[in-house]
Amino acid sequence: MSIPPDAALRRLREGNRRFRADPFMESEALEGHAELGKLSSRQVPFAAVLGCSDSRVPVEVVFGQGPGQLFVVRVAGNVVTPSQLGSLEFAVVQLGVRLIVVLGHSGCGAIEATLAGMVSGDSSEPNGHLGSITGPISRALLDAPRGDDQGGIPEMDEAVGLNVSRSLADLGCESSILAERLGSGDLKVVGAVYELESGRVEFVADAPPIGRELTAPVVSYRTSRRR
C-alpha cells in the first residue's frame, strides 16, 4: 500500500523532531524497529532520499527511521547521475515510493572542494574519479540562474541550495519515468537541507516545473546562525 507524498513528508518531519530531541535514541524509538522478521520477504519504504555520503548525515538516523522505512541513495554532493536515477526509478516503479527528498547539508565537503577549485581557477581534472562529483556540482553552481545583484562564485550556503536545486531539476529532466509521475501527481519531489549544528532538516522547496530547465533557483538556504 503506497503512502501518499504528504503523509510521507509528515513522517519525515516528525522523525527529524525525534532525532533532534534525542540524537542517540535507543533502537526501540526507531520507526520499524520491530519489523525485521516481516522485512525478510519484502520492503515497503515510505520515501526515498537522495543524500550526501557525509558521515555526519546518516539519513535514516536523522529521520529517526529503522530498517525498511527509507530507500536511501547516497553519493558525495547528492548529485544526480545515471546510477542515482536508476536507483530512484526502482524505488518508484518497483517499490511504490511516492516521495523523493533531495537532502543537501551545511558544510558539504564535496561542495567546498568544488568551490575551492573555482576560487583557485584550477580547471584541471581532480585526481582519480572525484571529477564525477565536482563536475556536476560546478555545473550546478555555474549554470544556476541567479538574481541580478549576484554574480561570480556563490558563497557556501548559497551553493548548497543551488546544488539541491540542480538535483531537483535533474530528476524531472533526466528521467522520463519520474517526470511522468511528477506530472500526474503520483510522485512528489522536495528539496531539504540538513544543518550540522542543530540536526534540523529544513524542507526548502518542491521540485521546479517538470521536464523544463531550471529558470530560477528553487532552494534558497542560509544557516540559522546567519538568519
Ligand SMILES: [Zn+2]
Ligand atoms: Zn556533503
